[in-house]
Amino acid sequence: MAPELPRILLLPTHLQADELRELEARIPTLTHNAHEAKVILGKISRPERALFELRRLKLATEPVALEGAEGDEAIGDKRGRSDAAEVPSKRPRLSGSEALRSRADEGHVATLDLLGGSGDVVLVLKLAWLLDSLEQNVVLPADDYLLYQGRKISSHSAQASNPGTPQPRKEDETTRSASAVNDSPYSKRTTRPGTSSSTASDGRLHSEPPTLHRETTSEHEVPLPPIPDFLHTTYSCQRPSLVSPPNATFIAELKAIRTLRLLRGDQVGVRAYSTSIASLAAYPHLLQRPQEIERLPGCGPKIAQLYQQWTEDGCTDETRKAKTDTELVVLKTFYDIWGVGDTTARQFFKKGWRDLDDIVEYGWDSLSRVQQIGVKYYDEFQLKIPRDETETIASVILAHARRVDPGFQMVIVGSYRRGKPSSGDVDVVLSHPDEAQTLDIIERLVSSLEKSNFITHTLSVWTKNSERGQAPLAWKGEGRRAGSGFDTLDKAMVVWQNPQDKGPHRRVDIIISPWKTAGCAILGWSGETTFQRDLRRYCKVKMGFKFDSSGVRSRADGSWVDLESSERGPAPDMETAERRVFEGLDLEWRPPAERCTG
DNA sequence: GCCA
DNA sequence: CAGTACG
């Protein structure tokens, strides 16, 4: 049975003539009169575009708030004055952006209201709403597809829909739709048996047990899986992202595109692809259709289009062309030199250099010291470091620190802590409950490791934190001048080789943190780049804090915010301190293995 | 490229 | 100053 749809107007935008005809044929409630339509559908993804289309249809509206959970997250720029807003919230308000969109159940309310309620409200939805609804034989909640919601303010609306005179079939439609929703496969766990319990956080998604486990008629009508609640946020630090997500192969393709954008100097493209990659990395279901992607934060039509291309051809145009593009291949070679970024890689190419030998032959003296080291150990630095070797290196560092004082503690951070089987480099954070011990330790430690021939080269040593007396104090105000930097930990970036077995040279970062900010230190050094960026963005936007690995500060007055000490004093160990930082930031605890944002 |  | 590094 086909779902009972509201009156729908289909926008021709971005649709081929035959696509348009085919779609129109599938809409029993199609209308071409904008004043009559309750839902306007289009292959569009932005509210701005929705408004533009409304203007083109000469349909005047005023914005209406989203009904249900979030009255203050109105679509459009006016505060909503929604008639039907007296929908009681079924649970306490969610904190922060978890509540950005209303929940599925409240969404039903919005949808039912849409079907039977006052006729002067019009919704502009993504086309995917129709496709998904037809697919699932159910009128889906509009929430995840909503671009704009407005009330018609033309003279038509007054007469056309008097609330007192019910539309034909109204009550029927309402109740039937409601039961259709409840009986439909939509409310049932729909993931394949092997994947349903794949994420640690699944319990949080849809806790109500599946009712009415009705057999579906045919296998090909598998409905789209529901979007987990945590995928309604644009902050990757608010959701679990595991190492090997179901869609790893498609993600790999997006990463390839991201690298190409980087080499071309498209910084913003890099950020955009990183956002979509992080979103997909958190999606616990194997993708089935392109329209599934557009529902995810940070993923729009472009990513969906790439997915389609990738499923059809096995790769995207951009990566296929890049494979035979000499310039990009060479740029990648140069970019992989430690100390060479994308700008320098392009400079090298411009000079006519095409391989490492060219650099050595024609440009050696123009290289910086670290770039020379990067070229010298080019091949060795490409090698991955197995976990046991990381542990060996870390234990040597800790032993040397404990030779200074036995109270030192260490956490191996970076990709090792996220559980990766091998790493590109080794990162360790050292701290000591006695603050006097972490002051100026970095230089002593490095020289100790140099003397023992573990460190073969020192790339750079940061000592700013010690120089300011390890004070995590105001980064502004208090007479401190901006720009002089008061918020970085002491650290050393070195080249390491085991003097006994003379294995490959390794990149090692040693970070020193005062005990009172050690939680921030390991948090700041354990997440992947996107997790890290989003954490800082979250702290800024949602909390009014400035986060970095040397502590949390208030943006209002720049003062240090201690999230790591309790009434009973400082944290007993660094992991405990890290948990307290999550709490203080109003974030759910994420084990490091769930910070794999790609 | 996507979002507020 | 621009470029690069780190997660």
Next chain:
DNA sequence: TGGCCGTTACTG
């Protein structure tokens, strides 16, 4: 339409 992590710190 502007913003996208960091008024990063270090190097040359």
